[in-house]
Amino acid sequence: MKLTFWGAAQQVTGSMFLLESDDYRILIDCGSDFDLDEIGKKTRYDEQKSVFPFDASLINTVLLTHAHIDHSGNIPNLFKEGFEGRVVCTEPTMALTSLLLKDAANLHQKRLNARNDLTGKKKGKKRKEMPRDYFVEKNVIEALENFVPVAFGQRYRIADHVSITFYAAGHLLGAAHIVVEVFENGEKKRICFSGDIGRSNYPLLMDPQEVPDVDYLICETTYGNRLHENTGAPSEALADVIKRTCIDIPGRLIIPSFSVGRTQALLFTLNKIYADHSFPNLKVFSDSPLAYSSTKVYQRHVKLLNKEARNFQNDNDMLFDFDNLIYLESSDASKAVSNYNEPCIIISSSGMVQGGRVEQHVEANIGNPYATILMIGYASEGTLGWRLLNGQDTISIRGKQLPVLANIEKIDVFSGHGDQNDLIRFVKMQDPEKLKAVFLVHGEQQSMADFQNILKQEGFKTVEIPSRGQTFYL
Numbered sequence: 044m045k046l047t048f049w050g051a052a053q054q055v056t057g058s059m060f061l062l063e064s065d066d067y068r069i070l071i072d073c074g075s076d077f078d079l080d081e082i083g084k085k086t087r088y089d090e091q092k093s094v095f096p097f098d099a100s101l102i103n104t105v106l107l108t109h110a111h112i113d114h115s116g117n118i119p120n121l122f123k124e125g126f127e128g129r130v131v132c133t134e135p136t137m138a139l140t141s142l143l144l145k146d147a148a149n150l151h152q153k154r155l156n157a158r159n160d161l162t163g164k165k166k167g168k169k170r171k172e173m174p175r176d177y178f179v180e181k182n183v184i185e186a187l188e189n190f191v192p193v194a195f196g197q198r199y200r201i202a203d204h205v206s207i208t209f210y211a212a213g214h215l216l217g218a219a220h221i222v223v224e225v226f227e228n229g230e231k232k233r234i235c236f237s238g239d240i241g242r243s244n245y246p247l248l249m250d251p252q253e254v255p256d257v258d259y260l261i262c263e264t265t266y267g268n269r270l271h272e273n274t275g276a277p278s279e280a281l282a283d284v285i286k287r288t289c290i291d292i293p294g295r296l297i298i299p300s301f302s303v304g305r306t307q308a309l310l311f312t313l314n315k316i317y318a319d320h321s322f323p324n325l326k327v328f329s330d331s332p333l334a335y336s337s338t339k340v341y342q343r344h345v346k347l348l349n350k351e352a353r354n355f356q357n358d359n360d361m362l363f364d365f366d367n368l369i370y371l372e373s374s375d376a377s378k379a380v381s382n383y384n385e386p387c388i389i390i391s392s393s394g395m396v397q398g399g400r401v402e403q404h405v406e407a408n409i410g411n412p413y414a415t416i417l418m419i420g421y422a423s424e425g426t427l428g429w430r431l432l433n434g435q436d437t438i439s440i441r442g443k444q445l446p447v448l449a450n451i452e453k454i455d456v457f458s459g460h461g462d463q464n465d466l467i468r469f470v471k472m473q474d475p476e477k478l479k480a481v482f483l484v485h486g487e488q489q490s491m492a493d494f495q496n497i498l499k500q501e502g503f504k505t506v507e508i509p510s511r512g513q514t515f516y517l
Contacts, residue, residue, distance in 0.1 A: 046515050326387040
């Protein structure tokens, strides 16, 4: 049996791992690769005339850890290139993946239309075709017809000699650690794929479940060399920011937030704050149609949320809706919020302030000293969010150079990723004497190297950092 690392190898995104036995091939995750620039993508894939570095038609089954697009975003392309099997995941993951892939398809179509419109204005230019890694909603619908939902803790056979079990990973509704059991040549091997590891006591979500003993462990390292700065209750941290930025001084609070997962944690926390504190009824604008749809999925799966969320639901009927919450669906409604002159809170995507409606809110308020932009998660280098966090005096938005007069703040209580301590706790569920190898993925190279050293100090003898395309025989 062999394992090849085709994504999230010495980088953060593009999760994709190929597990092969004598006669069966399993792809664990099939994510979009945001770390790969256009030059690298052209060089790497043009020779193969494919989105993938393998023959998609030879894959038997896809196992999906969770819905985020860097884990699910290339599934429609897998079907386009000949995959005819099933995608196995939890039911909430299936629902959230449907929303995210349809949103991605819509974005692809808009970008293609914009390119073709620009090309059409230039005489003599040929109309550009859709790039190979683009897909439309029809491709998404065809892929979703082959999704199979499986419950947490249910041992599910995907082939005569292969069974899988999902364990709750925290991080996102439906997210799973996947344990694959392969019976081959008279022996059984167990391999665990961590997916993204959540943190304890996170709003809405259950703590990550314990995973049984395995032979091989594939572990993410997003926070492999970092600890969360804020360790208090999310409601206390957020209430403090609201009081200082919207009440003590009547201002406007803008919170860039990812639509799936992060926004639901924010809305639930705001609901709790307004239920528990005597705050004025500040308007809260949730400006993302995708966040609205995702929130409905969370509300449908209350039984999979943590005890606090279930108790709040029983006492208050709704997890997310409160009197002063307004969902903005149209782009016109989004733009009109700029004319709302009372203190308010605006939650909008994306979390890194890179694309999405939040850019227009930042643009409209970056020069307002009574406005505060609150960053609540990681922003990768080069993004607008990263530039704001690094204290630049001016920033460029939509081709305009603007002075930064708004206040920039940061809290990380809403980060859905477990930090270094959470990752160590996850790996130490395994016996160092029995675990044959740990493979570190899904992180920056320094984060992986630092975490590798920690695990070796903890007694784990074989800790590998695979490169893209590297194969290990298990």
